[in-house]
Amino acid sequence: MKAIAVRGTKDVFLHDGKVFVERVLESAKDFSQNDKLKTFSNLSTYLSFETLLKANGIPCCYFTKPYQVNLSLSEIKNLWERERGCFSCPVACLKATQKGKFLPEIDALTALGPLCGIHDVSAIFDAYDLCVKTGLDPVETGTTLACLMKLGEEGVLEKENLEIEPKFGDKEALLKLLAFIGKGEKGSSTLGKGAYQLSQHLQKPDLFMGVKGRSICFDVTNLPYLGLQYATSNTGFTYLSGPTFLDKGLKREEIPGKVKLVQDKTAALEAMGICPYVTDGFALDVFLSMFQAATGIELEEADLLKIGEAICNLEREFAQKAGVDLGTGTLPEKISPSGFKELIDKYYQLRGWK
Ligand code: SF4
Structure with a gap:
């Protein structure tokens, strides 16, 4: 099987359609002033090309x-x-x-x-x-x-x-x-x-x-942030779990927390149907205001991240029950960054995983 095509026939009802459209138009305006997203639009995933090259990635x-x-x-x-x-x-x-x-x-x-x-x-x-x-x-x-x-x-x-x-x-x-x-x-x-x-x-x-x-x-030997993303993603290697905008200049001790944050944010926004490529480019309140207009549910940033965290945990439980070997987040030895175990342990501690 190579594809499943699905087409809906019913209307989509919004809590407040007028406000929703206003929010969408505002976000489009935000986009035209957002340098991070404009660079991504211009370079696509090649945004990371030079960083990868420099790191022998x-x-x-x-x-x-x-x-x-x-x-x-x-x-x-x-x-x-x-x-x-x-x-x-x-x-x-x-x-x-x-x-x-x-x-x-x-x-x-x-x-x-x-x-x-x-x-x-x-x-x-x-x-x-x-x-x-x-x-x-x-x-x-x-x-x-x-x-x-x-x-x-x-x-x-x-x-x-x-x-x-x-x-x-x-x-x-x-x-x-x-x-x-x-x-x-x-x-x-x-x-x-x-x-x-x-x-x-x-x-x-x-x-x-x-x-x-x-x-x-990619070779992540010199890219511990990216390595941790891949090692801990519930679906294995994919940069759809957030690292389009490679985090340069992040201190080593900040890496586990940042990886978890990006994964939680991406999981929550993907559940809203937002393209994971742009999740690190827009501020969360842009999406929260659209979500409120669409559903009538008011969420704070912390609520959304908690939902994202619950999704990540549920995905992991699903994979476990489906027989996926989750291991302990290791990477193949050949491309494992130095001191990677320490990063993994810290990340597992933050997640409450064993
Ligand atoms: S929805 Fe995502 S993949 Fe599609 S054009 Fe927009 S940013 Fe690119």
């Missing part, structure tokens, strides 16, 4: 070397020609070519490019387009193929009789393998299940770079 060839190709942000920016957005969103952070072809976000670019040893941007864009058209998750599929290339390099695939030889840097092989998985061809099912299943299937579980069965595509 973009890995090559399935985490065997850091990114060393001289590709600058302005070069990447030259590749997009149109700003696109989800319906009615003033941020319009999606980037497309003149012909409307969507361009990959930074995690998809990393997974389908450097992680597979590929630095040719147009090949990465073709790979991304193929993922979009065949309904594949570009990040998990890219990291899975990078893992497959690493397994090939280690000589683990000899008995697998693969028709396409997966090799780092081979863009033709990457495109063929994506088409192979996308079409669900015979023999593609293990690859279609992701890098965790692949490494388990080939009895190389230690090779897997991810948490909770979901791949990581």
